[in-house]
Amino acid sequence: MTQTTPEAPVRRQRAQVKVRTLRTDRWWLVPLVTFFGLSSFLVYGVWAIIDNSIFVDPYIAPFASPCLAAVTCPEGAQLFGWAPIGDWYTLSPGLLILALPGGFRLTCYYYRKSYYRSFWLSPPACAVQEPHGKYTGERRFPLIMQNIHRYFFYAAIVIGLILAYDAVLAVVHKPLGLGSWILIANAVLINAYTLSCHSCRHITAGRLNHFSRHPLRYRAWTFVSKLNAKHQPLAWASMFSVMGADLYVRLVAKGIIAFPYA
Amino acid sequence: MSYKAKFKVWRGEGGEGKLEDFTVEVNEGEVVLDIIHRLQATQAPDLAVRWNCKAGKCGSCSMEINGKPRLGCMTRMSTFEEDETITVTPMRTFPVIKDLVTDVSYNYQKAREVPSFTPPSGVKPGEYRMKQVDVERSQEFRKCIECFMCNNVCHVIRDHEENKTNFSGPRFLMRIAELDMHPYDVADRQDAAQEEHGLGYCNITKCCTEVCPEHIKITDNALIPMKERVVDRKYDPLVWLGNKIFKRSSSNSK
Numbered sequence: 024m025t026q027t028t029p030e031a032p033v034r035r036q037r038a039q040v041k042v043r044t045l046r047t048d049r050w051w052l053v054p055l056v057t058f059f060g061l062s063s064f065l066v067y068g069v070w071a072i073i074d075n076s077i078f079v080d081p082y083i084a085p086f087a088s089p090c091l092a093a094v095t096c097p098e099g100a101q102l103f104g105w106a107p108i109g110d111w112y113t114l115s116p117g118l119l120i121l122a123l124p125g126g127f128r129l130t131c132y133y134y135r136k137s138y139y140r141s142f143w144l145s146p147p148a149c150a151v152q153e154p155h156g157k158y159t160g161e162r163r164f165p166l167i168m169q170n171i172h173r174y175f176f177y178a179a180i181v182i183g184l185i186l187a188y189d190a191v192l193a194v195v196h197k198p199l200g201l202g203s204w205i206l207i208a209n210a211v212l213i214n215a216y217t218l219s220c221h222s223c224r225h226i227t228a229g230r231l232n233h234f235s236r237h238p239l240r241y242r243a244w245t246f247v248s249k250l251n252a253k254h255q256p257l258a259w260a261s262m263f264s265v266m267g268a269d270l271y272v273r274l275v276a277k278g279i280i281a282f283p284y285a
Numbered sequence: 286m287s288y289k290a291k292f293k294v295w296r297g298e299g300g301e302g303k304l305e306d307f308t309v310e311v312n313e314g315e316v317v318l319d320i321i322h323r324l325q326a327t328q329a330p331d332l333a334v335r336w337n338c339k340a341g342k343c344g345s346c347s348m349e350i351n352g353k354p355r356l357g358c359m360t361r362m363s364t365f366e367e368d369e370t371i372t373v374t375p376m377r378t379f380p381v382i383k384d385l386v387t388d389v390s391y392n393y394q395k396a397r398e399v400p401s402f403t404p405p406s407g408v409k410p411g412e413y414r415m416k417q418v419d420v421e422r423s424q425e426f427r428k429c430i431e432c433f434m435c436n437n438v439c440h441v442i443r444d445h446e447e448n449k450t451n452f453s454g455p456r457f458l459m460r461i462a463e464l465d466m467h468p469y470d471v472a473d474r475q476d477a478a479q480e481e482h483g484l485g486y487c488n489i490t491k492c493c494t495e496v497c498p499e500h501i502k503i504t505d506n507a508l509i510p511m512k513e514r515v516v517d518r519k520y521d522p523l524v525w526l527g528n529k530i531f532k533r534s535s536s537n538s539k
Contacts, residue, residue, distance in 0.1 A: 036300020038381045045352030146440040149492035158445045160486035170520040225513035232468045235416040
């Protein structure tokens with residue numbers, strides 16, 4: 024073996040391991056499943072925007088709520104009968120609000136991890152070399168825009184409350200309807216996911232250094248921190264619940280699901 | 286019960302080297318570091334490995350076992366199949382001195398670049414009075430044993446050597462978060478975290494948390510809260526406006 028001194032250039036080298044990873048487990052499985060899981064949400068979302076069966080009394084599809092369009096929202100679907108978007112708008116009502124819950128999930132700290140890993144392979148898994156030659160992180164446009172996550176959180180709070188209102192309204196009008204309870208379950212998961220957000224944790228009291236001076240905020244932070252520990256499962260559960268609830272309402276609206284307590 | 290295990294161990298000085306094959310005895314209850322020591326005792330007396338406590342508390346025996354950053358002394362042989370070939374390599378992010386021993390001075394350099402705890406000017410040592418709830422959040426970060434596996438696994442520098450100049454790695458961003466959350470620290474850490482220590486490079490893929498042998502929630506409890514504090518400082522116009530109106534400026538007022 025060649026002897027070198029501490030100053031030798033070779034001493035400044037990493038181990039010249041020629042493979043991307045020496046991991047022997049199925050490290051590719053999680054990013055692969057994540058890729059298909061998130062892709063299914065994107066594909067469903069595109070279909071839900073095109074599909075017009077958004078309302079069957081008393082259910083409104085979560086992807087279209089709040090329904091703000093005067094023309095394309097069926098009677099009874101509008102929130103408090105309010106339609107701020109006038110007759111000129113004839114496209115899907117879901118398009119009007121898509122950016123808010125979509126942006127919330129797109130900039131979510133958990134989803135960032137999942138799509139950076141599964142879509143951008145940066146990195147695909149821990150200790151697996153990424154394929155990119157250069158990396159600048161979230162320091163430049165467009166990824167620096169991830170920093171507006173908290174504004175999407177504010178919007179998500181409003182959307183979550185509206186979905187809860189829709190669900191309660193459905194239960195009031197049709198307490199024995201399966202759809203009412205599907206909407207309730209969805210509203211609970213959506214709001215739990217929203218409240219478990221890292222920005223929410225920061226806003227409640229995470230930004231403080233003296234919890235003892237703000238006991239109420241500290242208690243809120245403690246509660247949100249417990250939820251925050253479940254942010255990943257809540258992200259998946261709420262994603263599938265909103266897809267499931269939305270699909271259910273549309274199938275009922277189309278008459279495909281038509282049993283008495285649907 | 287004993288059996289013979291197949292090992293591939295990185296041998297070489299500097300970055301040059303290769304994986305060498307060994308067949309070595311394994312006994313019940315042993316860990317990977319025990320096997321490395323048996324290799325030293327029986328087949329490769331010049332095999333270099335850094336170790337100390339053998340109890341997962343000194344952070345010396347960081348290495349990569351079957352490609353995953355692990356502590357050699359905390360990786361039980363019983364977690365592998367008897368017919369499995371176990372590959373042991375040095376940490377990939379740092380230069381190799383010899384065999385499994387890496388030069389981790391990058392970490393000491395970055396540690397020196399973080400300004401130390403800075404109390405208010407009027408408060409002397411011995412006069413600090415803090416409530417437990419105010420300090421327990423940052424006490425989690427004090428569990429760090431400085432094994433540097435979080436910095437080793439972080440793809441920002443693991444896959445991009447050129448980023449080492451501008452990125453301090455999760456270990457020292459966590460140190461900055463610890464100080465920024467400290468009720469008696471008055472130094473301005475937030476601008477420095479983003480501009481000098483490269484917090485913006487972090488894309489929160491959580492590998493640092495996955496490999497931490499002390500199970501510190503580095504990403505959720507240090508890096509993301511620090512990113513949110515940086516957003517307060519640099520990217521949120523409402524917080525900026527609120528600070529102007531209510532004349533909040535120093536971290537001590539929070």
